[in-house]
Each structure stands twice: as structure tokens, then as C-alpha cells.
Amino acid sequence: GQNIDQPTEMTATEGAIVQINCTYQTSGFNGLFWYQQHAGEAPTFLSYNVLDGLEEKGRFSSFLSRSKGYSYLLLKELQMKDSASYLCAPREGYQKVTFGIGTKLQVIP
Amino acid sequence: IAGITQAPTSQILAAGRRMTLRCTQDMRHNAMYWYRQDLGLGLRLIHYSNTAGTTGKGEVPDGYSVSRANTDDFPLTLASAVPSQTSVYFCASSDSTGAYGYTFGSGTRLTVV
Numbered sequence: 305g306q307n308i309d310q311p312t313e314m315t316a317t318e319g320a321i322v323q324i325n326c327t328y329q330t331s332g333f334n335g336l337f338w339y340q341q342h343a344g345e346a347p348t349f350l351s352y353n354v355l356d357g358l359e360e361k362g363r364f365s366s367f368l369s370r371s372k373g374y375s376y377l378l379l380k381e382l383q384m385k386d387s388a389s390y391l392c393a394p395r396e397g398y399q400k401v402t403f404g405i406g407t408k409l410q411v412i413p
Numbered sequence: 414i415a416g417i418t419q420a421p422t423s424q425i426l427a428a429g430r431r432m433t434l435r436c437t438q439d440m441r442h443n444a445m446y447w448y449r450q451d452l453g454l455g456l457r458l459i460h461y462s463n464t465a466g467t468t469g470k471g472e473v474p475d476g477y478s479v480s481r482a483n484t485d486d487f488p489l490t491l492a493s494a495v496p497s498q499t500s501v502y503f504c505a506s507s508d509s510t511g512a513y514g515y516t517f518g519s520g521t522r523l524t525v526v
Contacts, residue, residue: 350514
């Protein structure tokens with residue numbers, strides 16, 4: 305099975321940088337996804353890390369350390385539209401993806 | 414526009430009734446999934462299908478059934494709805510590798526009364 309731990313809520317200021325941490329315990333680890341979910345909407349794919357290190361994609365970056373069971377999502381130059389929940393989702397094998405409850409990020413002016 | 418279509422968008426259903434939630438994708442993805450999302454519990458996998466003709470059970474399969482007669486369609490059936498099945502249901506799909514993430518439908522909000 306998989307245990308996923310991420311903060312329930314975070315608040316950050318528009319224009320700032322925020323880091324959302326995720327720790328997980330899994331067997332047969334095969335990568336980790338980050339998804340964004342706005343209230344009342346479907347999750348949308350942000351990133352997928354398989355190897356250790358930082359993956360950068362525009363304002364969003366995701367980091368993975370497999371040995372530590374740790375990942376983070378870094379959001380730069382925060383915008384109001386970034387207010388959403390961010391879901392950490394480790395993958396076990398090919399089809400077993402477990403979603404965390406998510407971190408609700410509120411961006412304030 | 415390529416993606417996943419779910420129907421209905423929302424539904425109020427009497428307990429004990431049978432209901433099928435529809436899901437269709439036009440991306441030719443091999444794998445499809447059904448999740449339910451409840452406050453405080455996150456997304457939980459109900460059933461999945463790796464390819465047409467095959468299905469598998471997820472974390473919370475009881476009370477639900479699925480079929481995968483072709484690549485595009487993956488309906489979810491509640492044989493006899495109960496109030497605990499009140500939830501938001503998301504259908505998703507991915508290619509065989511899954512490395513590009515899942516594409517989710519817009520969801521079906523189901524209330525069982």
C-alpha cells in the first residue's frame with residue numbers, strides 16, 4: 305500500500321514562490337505525479353518524475369528523491385489563478401496510482 | 414476537441430435504483446479508470462481497464478461494475494445505489510505507459526437519497 309503525506313492548506317502571496325512538500329511510502333515505486341485541481345473541476349496533469357532531481361516546466365518545477373520518499377512542487381511567480389488544490393500521486397507498477405488528499409493553496413494579493 | 418466526455422453532469426438518484434455513468438474518450442488511450450472523490454478522502458480508484466476487453470478492481474470496487482467493449486467507452490454501473498455512493502465520479506484515461514499522466518473527464522456529481 306501507499307501512505308501519502310502533504311500539508312492540508314497553504315497560503316502564499318501573489319508574485320511569491322511556494323513549495324508544496326509530499327512524502328510517501330510505497331512498494332514498487334514507478335514515478336510520481338503532481339496534479340492541479342481547481343474547486344469543482346477535474347484534476348489536470350502538471351508533472352511526472354521518475355528519476356531523482358528537478359524537472360522544470362515554466363513556472364512549475366517538481367523534485368523527487370526516491371531514497372527519501374520525498375517530492376515537492378515549486379510554484380514561482382504566483383498568480384491568483386494558482387489558487388487550487390495540488391495532488392501528490394505516487395505510482396506503483398504501471399496502473400496503480402494513489403492520490404493524496406491534496407494541499408489547498410490560497411494565493412492572496 | 415480531444416478528451417473525455419462524461420454523462421450525466423449531475424444526478425439525484427433514489428436508493429435502490431440502477432444507474433450507469435457514461436464515459437467516452439477520443440484519444441485512443443488504452444487505459445481507462447473510474448475514481449470517486451469525497452471530501453477528506455481524495456480520489457479513490459474504483460475500477461480500471463488496461464485495454465479493451467479487460468477490467469480490474471481498484472481500491473473501492475464493491476457496489477460497482479464496469480465493462481470495456483471497445484477502446485473508447487468505459488461505463489460504470491451502480492447495480493443498486495446506496496447513500497454512501499453519493500460522490501463525485503471522475504473517469505480518466507492514459508496511454509499504455511501512463512508517463513504523460515491521466516486525462517480526466519469533468520466528472521459526474523451523484524447524490525443518492
